[in-house]
Amino acid sequence: MPLTVETFATFAEAGRAFASARDARFMGGGTLVMRALNEADPAFAHIIRTTDPALRAIRVAGGVLELGAHVTMAMLLANRDAAFLAPVARVIGGPQVRSAATVAGNLFAARPYGDFAGALMALGATAETADGRRMPVEELMRPGVARTLVGAIHVPVPQERLLFAKVSRVKPKGVSVLSIAALLPKRGGRIEGARVVFCGMGPHPMRAAGAERALNGATLDAATIARAAAAATEGLEPADDALASAWYRREVASVHLARVLKEAR
Amino acid sequence: MARRPIEFRHNGEEKAAFVADGQNLLDVLRRGIGDLTPKYGCGQGTCGACTVLIDGLPHLSCLTLAESVAGRSVDTVAGLANGSLSPLQEAFMDNFAAQCGYCTDGMLMAAEALLRANPRPSRTEVVEAISGNLCRCTGYEAIINAVLAAAERGGVRRAG
Ligand SMILES: Cc1cc2nc3c(=O)[nH]c(=O)nc-3n(C[C@H](O)[C@H](O)[C@H](O)COP(=O)(O)OP(=O)(O)OC[C@H]3O[C@@H](n4cnc5c(N)ncnc54)[C@H](O)[C@@H]3O)c2cc1C
Ligand code: FES
Ligand code: FES
Numbered sequence: 001m002p003l004t005v006e007t008f009a010t011f012a013e014a015g016r017a018f019a020s021a022r023d024a025r026f027m028g029g030g031t032l033v034m035r036a037l038n039e040a041d042p043a044f045a046h047i048i049r050t051t052d053p054a055l056r057a058i059r060v061a062g063g064v065l066e067l068g069a070h071v072t073m074a075m076l077l078a079n080r081d082a083a084f085l086a087p088v089a090r091v092i093g094g095p096q097v098r099s100a101a102t103v104a105g106n107l108f109a110a111r112p113y114g115d116f117a118g119a120l121m122a123l124g125a126t127a128e129t130a131d132g133r134r135m136p137v138e139e140l141m142r143p144g145v146a147r148t149l150v151g152a153i154h155v156p157v158p159q160e161r162l163l164f165a166k167v168s169r170v171k172p173k174g175v176s177v178l179s180i181a182a183l184l185p186k187r188g189g190r191i192e193g194a195r196v197v198f199c200g201m202g203p204h205p206m207r208a209a210g211a212e213r214a215l216n217g218a219t220l221d222a223a224t225i226a227r228a229a230a231a232a233t234e235g236l237e238p239a240d241d242a243l244a245s246a247w248y249r250r251e252v253a254s255v256h257l258a259r260v261l262k263e264a265r
Numbered sequence: 266m267a268r269r270p271i272e273f274r275h276n277g278e279e280k281a282a283f284v285a286d287g288q289n290l291l292d293v294l295r296r297g298i299g300d301l302t303p304k305y306g307c308g309q310g311t312c313g314a315c316t317v318l319i320d321g322l323p324h325l326s327c328l329t330l331a332e333s334v335a336g337r338s339v340d341t342v343a344g345l346a347n348g349s350l351s352p353l354q355e356a357f358m359d360n361f362a363a364q365c366g367y368c369t370d371g372m373l374m375a376a377e378a379l380l381r382a383n384p385r386p387s388r389t390e391v392v393e394a395i396s397g398n399l400c401r402c403t404g405y406e407a408i409i410n411a412v413l414a415a416a417e418r419g420g421v422r423r424a425g
Contacts, residue, residue: 005286007332027330031310034328037287038308047287049330074322094397095375096313099322100329173396 003037005047011069011151014050015130018149024048026149028105029072031097032113055151058082065155069104073116076103084162085155088119088181091166094173104150107140111203112241115166115179117141118205120153122181122197123162128152141204158183165260167252169243176200177244178253180260184215191215196228201236201253210234211257220265229258271335275300276344284331291315291326294341302342302370306399313398316371317341323378323397342370345377353377356415357408364402371398376412380420388413 005027008014018024027033027049036044055070060081067082073089076082077098082089092101092115106116107127117137125137130149140148163182168174178200184191194215199205210231218224238249268283275298282297289308294300294317306312308327315326318340326339345351350358353376363369372395379386379394386394391412392405400408415421 003287005330005332030330030333031325031328034289034330035309038289038327049333051333093310094313095378095394096316096323096325096397097310099319099324172393 003045003047005049008048008050009052011050011052011055011130014048014052015149015151017048018130021046021048022147028070028102029100031093031101032105032109060157063157065157067103067153067155069102069150069152071103073098073101073103084158085116085119087162087164088116091172092116097173103153107137107150107153111239112176112178112200112243114199114205115176115181118179118197118199119162119164119181120155121205121207122183122195123155123158124183124195125153125155128154138207141206143203158185160185161264163260163264165256167256175243178238178249178256180257181205182260182264184220184264190217190219192217196257198232198236198253201233201238201249203237203239206236208232208234208236208257215261220261225258225261225265228261229254232257269332271332273334273336274338276340277338282331288331289327290317290324290329290331290334290339293331294326294339297331300341300343303374304367304370306367306371311399312368312371313375313395314368314371316374316398318374318378321378321381323375325397340374340377342373345373351421352418353380353412353415353421356411356418360407360411360414362403362408362411368398368400368402372400372408376408376415377421379412380416384420385416386412 024046025044027047055068057068058079059066073092076085076089120137126134127137127140127150128134166179167177182196185193194212196208196211197205198208211228214227214231232254233250238246240246268285271284272281280298282293284293291303294303303317303326304314306314310325310328316323317326320337375395375398391409
């Protein structure tokens with residue numbers, strides 16, 4: 001089947017085309033879509049893209065960082081308002097990948113990719129879709145969710161530091177064995193509403209419910225960290241791949257979570 | 266297959282090319298306009314041999330949709346030497362930073378991007394800048410030394 005690439009001047013037009021062509025795939029920065037095209041992957045026969053400059057905007061309004069879908073990791077690293085995301089953006093691939101890789105594309109990158117999506121999930125970010133809906137990034141990650149075109153991502157600027165660690169074998173640019181993003185808001189000295197997300201420990205970034213339960217209502221002392229680490233892999237579904245076995249991922253996940261939490265004390 | 270015309274700036278010169286749907290920039294540079302300096306290694310984003318600068322930033326031309334560079338600037342190793350080698354290329358020679366040479370064009374462009382943005386990088390910054398490029402021969406040390414030496418000699422300023 002011949003390949004078709006349709007380019008639209010506006011996101012609205014691309015959105016209409018995407019809604020009416022069920023077989024079409026959207027291309028952002030193309031780091032993964034172009035790979036599929038180079039391999040002649042038959043699942044990518046009809047591509048839709050847009051050159052709409054609005055999708056490259058970064059702005060802060062009312063304590064929320066708004067990122068257009070086409071904002072790249074390199075653009076984030078050059079923007080002061082996005083400094084809290086820099087530790088994550090800095091470790092997505094090498095410099096060339098970061099010049100092209102978009103924030104929205106990361107939401108749909110198959111495992112073990114999706115380190116940035118994991119951080120967005122920990123931050124409680126929401127996605128704005130082409131049909132005008134707003135949905136939590138976390139919902140977008142759920143299996144079976146309807147095919148969605150994302151135009152922007154809204155990230156609440158956190159009061160506390162985003163904790164993040166990427167574990168890879170090749171440094172500095174290796175693909176994740178796993179990555180961890182966590183936000184530990186506190187009230188009256190105790191953690192309340194902890195969000196701990198693992199990437200690489202399931203088909204998509206997943207919250208570590210056991211660890212969150214151990215953290216909520218507690219102070220971040222050695223006993224709490226030990227309890228959170230012990231419950232780290234509850235409900236997670238790591239898989240075997242060329243980088244690591246599921247067994248290995250399970251073994252090291254709690255160790256790395258404990259390190260991230262210790263560093264936050 | 267439908268082909269569409271695009272225009273872009275290639276090493277400072279206006280160029281026009283016909284591109285097919287889904288064709289990557291590496292293919293258009295090599296087969297369309299005859300610039301053989303960017304190399305095909307993997308077509309998957311893994312090796313960095315195809316690195317070019319697009320509007321000054323390093324990109325993998327194998328993962329770049331050719332039509333997306335319409336109206337933009339693409340710089341390759343073919344534009345580095347200007348009568349004589351650039352200081353960066355000279356530093357690669359002096360430091361034995363190329364053996365088989367397959368990675369060299371990509372390494373040069375990754376280093377060029379670094380030195381344009383940061384003329385006096387630290388060793389760690391050099392390692393980071395070439396982290397998207399694989400070299401199977403040199404063990405990287407010679408390349409890192411070459412980039413640092415080029416920075417000391419005035420970075421990317423053209424020789425000659
Ligand atoms: C060498 C290499 C190293 C990498 N390293 C990492 C890494 O360390 N960590 C990591 O997380 N990822 C990594 N990646 C994967 C990838 O580069 C990133 O996940 C990137 O953010 C994907 O964005 P993109 O714009 O390039 O996506 P594209 O290739 O354009 O698209 C990827 C997927 O997202 C969909 N999509 C894109 N934009 C939208 C949108 N607006 N709405 C709906 N769907 C959309 C596409 O249809 C496609 O299914 C790496 C890739 C390569 C080639
Ligand atoms: S050919 Fe482009 S990264 Fe290998
Ligand atoms: S010199 Fe041979 S791959 Fe680098």
